[in-house]
Amino acid sequence: MHSFPEHLLKGHANFMDGRYAREKDRIRDLASAGQHPPTMIIACCDSRAAPEMIFDAGPGEMFVLRNVANLVPPYQPDGGQHGTSAAIEFAVKALEIENIVIMGHGRCGGIRAALSHTHTPLDDGDFIGKWMSMLGDLPAQLGQNALLTDSERQTAMERISIRNSIRNLRTFPYVAALEKEGRLAVHGAWFDISTGELWVMNGDGDFYRPDL
Amino acid sequence: MHSFPEHLLKGHANFMDGRYAREKDRIRDLASAGQHPPTMIIACCDSRAAPEMIFDAGPGEMFVLRNVANLVPPYQPDGGQHGTSAAIEFAVKALEIENIVIMGHGRCGGIRAALSHTHTPLDDGDFIGKWMSMLGDLPAQLGQNALLTDSERQTAMERISIRNSIRNLRTFPYVAALEKEGRLAVHGAWFDISTGELWVMNGDGDFYRPDL
Amino acid sequence: MHSFPEHLLKGHANFMDGRYAREKDRIRDLASAGQHPPTMIIACCDSRAAPEMIFDAGPGEMFVLRNVANLVPPYQPDGGQHGTSAAIEFAVKALEIENIVIMGHGRCGGIRAALSHTHTPLDDGDFIGKWMSMLGDLPAQLGQNALLTDSERQTAMERISIRNSIRNLRTFPYVAALEKEGRLAVHGAWFDISTGELWVMNGDGDFYRPDL
Amino acid sequence: MHSFPEHLLKGHANFMDGRYAREKDRIRDLASAGQHPPTMIIACCDSRAAPEMIFDAGPGEMFVLRNVANLVPPYQPDGGQHGTSAAIEFAVKALEIENIVIMGHGRCGGIRAALSHTHTPLDDGDFIGKWMSMLGDLPAQLGQNALLTDSERQTAMERISIRNSIRNLRTFPYVAALEKEGRLAVHGAWFDISTGELWVMNGDGDFYRPDL
Numbered sequence: 001m002h003s004f005p006e007h008l009l010k011g012h013a014n015f016m017d018g019r020y021a022r023e024k025d026r027i028r029d030l031a032s033a034g035q036h037p038p039t040m041i042i043a044c045c046d047s048r049a050a051p052e053m054i055f056d057a058g059p060g061e062m063f064v065l066r067n068v069a070n071l072v073p074p075y076q077p078d079g080g081q082h083g084t085s086a087a088i089e090f091a092v093k094a095l096e097i098e099n100i101v102i103m104g105h106g107r108c109g110g111i112r113a114a115l116s117h118t119h120t121p122l123d124d125g126d127f128i129g130k131w132m133s134m135l136g137d138l139p140a141q142l143g144q145n146a147l148l149t150d151s152e153r154q155t156a157m158e159r160i161s162i163r164n165s166i167r168n169l170r171t172f173p174y175v176a177a178l179e180k181e182g183r184l185a186v187h188g189a190w191f192d193i194s195t196g197e198l199w200v201m202n203g204d205g206d207f208y209r210p211d212l
Numbered sequence: 213m214h215s216f217p218e219h220l221l222k223g224h225a226n227f228m229d230g231r232y233a234r235e236k237d238r239i240r241d242l243a244s245a246g247q248h249p250p251t252m253i254i255a256c257c258d259s260r261a262a263p264e265m266i267f268d269a270g271p272g273e274m275f276v277l278r279n280v281a282n283l284v285p286p287y288q289p290d291g292g293q294h295g296t297s298a299a300i301e302f303a304v305k306a307l308e309i310e311n312i313v314i315m316g317h318g319r320c321g322g323i324r325a326a327l328s329h330t331h332t333p334l335d336d337g338d339f340i341g342k343w344m345s346m347l348g349d350l351p352a353q354l355g356q357n358a359l360l361t362d363s364e365r366q367t368a369m370e371r372i373s374i375r376n377s378i379r380n381l382r383t384f385p386y387v388a389a390l391e392k393e394g395r396l397a398v399h400g401a402w403f404d405i406s407t408g409e410l411w412v413m414n415g416d417g418d419f420y421r422p423d424l
Numbered sequence: 425m426h427s428f429p430e431h432l433l434k435g436h437a438n439f440m441d442g443r444y445a446r447e448k449d450r451i452r453d454l455a456s457a458g459q460h461p462p463t464m465i466i467a468c469c470d471s472r473a474a475p476e477m478i479f480d481a482g483p484g485e486m487f488v489l490r491n492v493a494n495l496v497p498p499y500q501p502d503g504g505q506h507g508t509s510a511a512i513e514f515a516v517k518a519l520e521i522e523n524i525v526i527m528g529h530g531r532c533g534g535i536r537a538a539l540s541h542t543h544t545p546l547d548d549g550d551f552i553g554k555w556m557s558m559l560g561d562l563p564a565q566l567g568q569n570a571l572l573t574d575s576e577r578q579t580a581m582e583r584i585s586i587r588n589s590i591r592n593l594r595t596f597p598y599v600a601a602l603e604k605e606g607r608l609a610v611h612g613a614w615f616d617i618s619t620g621e622l623w624v625m626n627g628d629g630d631f632y633r634p635d636l
Numbered sequence: 637m638h639s640f641p642e643h644l645l646k647g648h649a650n651f652m653d654g655r656y657a658r659e660k661d662r663i664r665d666l667a668s669a670g671q672h673p674p675t676m677i678i679a680c681c682d683s684r685a686a687p688e689m690i691f692d693a694g695p696g697e698m699f700v701l702r703n704v705a706n707l708v709p710p711y712q713p714d715g716g717q718h719g720t721s722a723a724i725e726f727a728v729k730a731l732e733i734e735n736i737v738i739m740g741h742g743r744c745g746g747i748r749a750a751l752s753h754t755h756t757p758l759d760d761g762d763f764i765g766k767w768m769s770m771l772g773d774l775p776a777q778l779g780q781n782a783l784l785t786d787s788e789r790q791t792a793m794e795r796i797s798i799r800n801s802i803r804n805l806r807t808f809p810y811v812a813a814l815e816k817e818g819r820l821a822v823h824g825a826w827f828d829i830s831t832g833e834l835w836v837m838n839g840d841g842d843f844y845r846p847d848l
Contacts, residue, residue, distance in 0.1 A: 004399055004412045005251055005311050009422055011267035012410045016423075019265065020408040030260050031319060031406030037259040039217060045299050047249040048242050048271045050264045053231065055223035059260045059405075066278040067295040068302055077337035080292010083279040086343035087257050090280055090321065093334035099217050107243060109302065122305035123386060125289035131298035174335060187216055193271075194243035196232040198224045200216040210221055350571060357569050359562060359584045363630040368580070372571045407636040418575040424619040428823055428836040429675060429735050433846055435691035436834045443689065444832040454684050455743060455830030461683040463641055469723050471673040472666050472695045476686045477655065479647035483684045483829075490702040491719040492726055501761035504716010507703040510767035511681050514704055514745065517758035523641050531667060533726065546729035547810060549713035555722035598759060611640055617695075618667030620656040622648045624640045634645055635652075 023058065030060040037063045039099040040091040042084070042165070044070045048193040049105040063091050069110030070102055071134050072165035075172045085172075092174055098184060100175070102165045104158045105191040111157050114139045135161060162188040163205050235270065242272040249275045251311040252303040254296070254377070256282045260405040261317040275303050281322030282314055283346050284377035287384045297384075304386055310396060312387070314377045316370045317403040323369050326351045347373060374400040375417050447482065454484040461487045463523040464515040466508070466589070468494045472617040473529040487515050493534030494526055495558050496589035499596045509596075516598055522608060524599070526589045528582045529615040535581050538563045559585060586612040587629050659694065666696040673699045675735040676727040678720070678801070680706045684829040685741040699727050705746030706738055707770050708801035711808045721808075728810055734820060736811070738801045740794045741827040747793050750775045771797060798824040799841050 020027060040063045041051040051057065051064050065087040073082055091097040104111075114132040121129050132139075142148075142157055166188055170176050178184035188201030199207040232239060252275045253263040263269065263276050277299040285294055303309040316323075326344040333341050344351075354360075354369055378400055382388050390396035400413030411419040444451060464487045465475040475481065475488050489511040496508055515521040528535075538556040545553050556563075566572075566581055590612055594600050602608035612625030623631040656663060676699045677687040687693065687700050701723040709718055727733040740747075750768040757765050768775075778784075778793055802824055806812050814820035824837030835843040 004401070004422055005313075005397075007273070008251065008267045008313065008401075009410075011269055013423065014268035015266055016408055018268065024408075027260070027408065028406050034319075035259045039220065040257075045252075045275050045277050045302070047247045047273060047275045048239070050262075050269075050271070050276065052262045052264050053271060054227055055220045056226035056230065057223055057262075059262070059265060061219075061259060063257050063259045064262065064278050065257050066276050068298045071295070075337065077339070080294070082292070082339055083283070083295050083343055085337070086280045086322075086339040089334055089337065089339045090257070094321065101217070101220065107246075109306065110298075122301050125287065125297070125301065125384075127289070127294055127297040127301045131295055172337075185217075189216070189220075194240050196228055196236075196239065198221075210216055211225065354569065354571050357566065359566050360580060361629045363628065364580065364583070368572060368576065371576070407633065409636075416575065417573045421619065424621075428825070428846055429737070429821075431697075432675065432691045432737065432825075433834075435693055437847065438692035439690055440832055442692065448832075451684070451832065452830050458743075459683045463644065464681075469676075469699050469701050469726070471671045471697060471699045472663070474686075474688045474693075474695070474700065476688050477695060478651055479644045480650035480654065481647055481686075483686070483689060485643075485683060487681050487683045488686065488702050489681050490700050492722045495719070499761065501763070504718070506716070506763055507707070507719050507767055509761070510704045510746075510763040513758050513761065513763045514681070518745065518764075525641070525644065531670075533730065534722075546725055549711065549721070549725065549808075551713070551718055551721040551725045555719055596761075609641075613640070613644075618664050620652055620660075620663065622645075634640055635649065 019058070027059055035060055035063070035095065037061055037095065037097065039063070039101060040065065040088075040097045041101045041103055042067075042070050042072060043103045044068065044105055044108055044110065046105060046108065046193070049103075049191055051103060054103075054191055054198065063087075063095060063097060068128065068131055069108055069114070069161065070104055070165065071110075071131070071161065072102065072168045073134055074168040088169070088172060088175070092172070092178065092184065099187060100169065100184065101187045101189050102162050102169070103189040103191060104162045106155060106158065106193050108154075108158055111161060112154060115143060115153060115157055135164060138164060159190055159207055162190065162201065166201075231270070239271055247272055247275070247307065249273055249307065249309065251275070251313060252277065252300075252307075252309045253313050253315055254279075254282050254284060255315045256280065256317055256320055256322065258317060258320065258405070261315075261403055263315060266315075266403055266410065275299075275307060275309060280340065280343055281320055281326070281373065282316055282377065283322075283343070283373065284314065284380045285346055286380040300381070300384060300387070304384070304390065304396065311399060312381065312396065313399045313401050314374050314381070315401040315403060316374045318367065318370065318405050320366075320370055323373060324366060327355055327365060327369055347376060350376060371402060371419055374402065374413065378413075443482070451483055459484055459487070459519065461485055461519065461521065463487070463525060464489065464512070464519075464521045465525050465527055466491075466494050466496060467527045468492065468529055468532055468534065470529060470532065470617070473527075473615055475527060478527075478615055478622065487511075487519060487521060492552065492555055493532055493538070493585065494528055494589065495534075495555070495585065496526065496592045497558055498592040512593070512596060512599070516596070516602065516608065523611060524593065524608065525611045525613050526586050526593070527613040527615060528586045530579065530582065530617050532578075532582055535585060536578060539567055539577060539581055559588060562588060583614060583631055586614065586625065590625075655694070663695055671696055671699070671731065673697055673731065673733065675699070675737060676701065676724075676731075676733045677737050677739055678703075678706050678708060679739045680704065680741055680744055680746065682741060682744065682829070685739075685827055687739060690739075690827055690834065699723075699731060699733060704764065704767055705744055705750070705797065706740055706801065707746075707767070707797065708738065708804045709770055710804040724805070724808060724811070728808070728814065728820065735823060736805065736820070737823045737825050738798050738805070739825040739827060740798045742791060742794065742829050744790075744794055747797060748790060751779060751789060751793055771800060774800060795826055795843055798826065798837065802837075
């Protein structure tokens, strides 16, 4: 066991002197009253795509699930231990979240792995391979299209995957029911880690820049 | 499909005018050069416990997995789709992360659910129940102890769970091997969402405040 | 009989030149008028946990009982010679104290002895064993819990013991009656001998830091 | 349960800003290394006679037992739960204390109660009466002497009681043995709460001022 990383200790000191000092009352109220975030974000683990940074969000504002490539599996109660499904269940049924945003991003390593023609497992366990297999034959279907550059194919797959996750999300009975009642909204978003641009998905599954 | 949440659009505009404007060069370099975060954080989805806030971290600084109650399953390649294991595999084998921090926090809803004597599933699917079952009989063992107040039992279980996750993390062969070689360090941490205090785990599994 | 310890003589000279010289009038008034401390502290003998130091208290401010592990027995007039009960009786009935604080502390040797699985009496008389037996089977109950580290178990037992002493204190008829009338308040506190932190007990028996 | 007394919280803040801030390193070392005080003081609960004040002592310097009238019972392993004996056992056998000082003081309420001709119990339980009965017929013997003023009788009884406690202390086999070997010294002292004077006992049981 090494000593705790110095950069984290220093960062925490900055937090205490900065945001915590400024927002102490609100943070304490949040702790005692409990969280009531209006929004759940399902995002990637990538160090360049933190939802709180992208949306300039403070404590209590968003319930955040982060897994590799921001995937959502279909509703399968008899399947394995689905950490993602557990977070969705908690957000919708316990926290009564009003919005779920599935947010992908550019240059995603998980999507790149899924697209690689000759998948070389990182390890015998190959958890990445198994996890990305949730995309089924979508990468293979896209990969056959020789008209796209690698970069275009990558972005395309990132967005295809968001649409796929939204489909899966709607297989959760309570998600579908609440969305029908107008009490829960499901959104797709894609973040460009280079330009900072945010693209959001419309009803047709297309992505556009809402600030333009 | 509702229109994209206004608070997110406004937050993104703040990001563009603020951090992005100030750190544009660095953010673009990160996009083109790829991420090389030194640290992986395994944290909870709770809206009050964002690692980037707690450690005042900017883009590129930490690879962040967030699931309910920051659990790590044991190494089980033949088990279900382990999103958590995929993230660990990616962080260690592809990104060559130097530190993994499992960070729990106070008043964790997942831990509270695990401790409740009469678990009432939020839904027939009961993903929360299945997910938290990763703790095995630890909650029951602790729950039998009537000497602790509810609050003390909650904190104790949050820390016991961190130790359990660290044990599980070390069943990943490459984690154990790299740790032995001194190339990877595994840490435990616990964040007090009310006081802002950070507690870190020492070699005995005890938690202490490094800033004191 | 050795000569009186030099360090004590020197310390007393410091007291005379310092506090006594400065507060002579108040100290003399206190001697002639009698003591009317508002608060009784029941603390441990430990050399690192003097109540006057912790609370920066001067002469006349606190009536202080100190025994091993700051224990309070239940009200048992027919039992043995209870020095602790005599002090409580004097404080409440003669001095009309308004507050009683039972103050435990970290790394308490008495609590450690009570928790040790294989109690080895320090002496045939085993006064420590008899004295700590006031905790009944609480240490055994807690000791069976293998989930806590030694350090966590120690802190937990220190706080369980404070709650137990408060329960015992309330078996004194006049304590219960005066508390009901709002003329006497009973408090629990725990002092961290390393960080200097003071934790106080709330109505649920939980300990928190009032300065945060 | 009232809120924690304000004067104690304020005092603790003073301690943190003052002594703790100045002696942080030493205090922390004491916490981790354990206490090794050279001296045990057996003193009274009186708010005007705190040993740490009288001897200007800091953390780690003295192991302090405080009961009503600083009494020591004889060695009686088959008697009741003797908190005082437990503290002596711990100090001598576990901490290997080098000095034990029994320190009485002027205008002691417990001694005054023992001397009153017509003892009126403060409460049916009469713990004070039972506790002070440890002095046996000494108060009665002294009380028959009409030549002393009340004040003189009071001071005399305070010193007689110290000598009595020293006799009782020497019935503890290990105290007697270690004292004989020159490894433990037993002392008597008396503090004048008005003038601040310290009187110490010589080998004949007489009290004198060492600073004169």
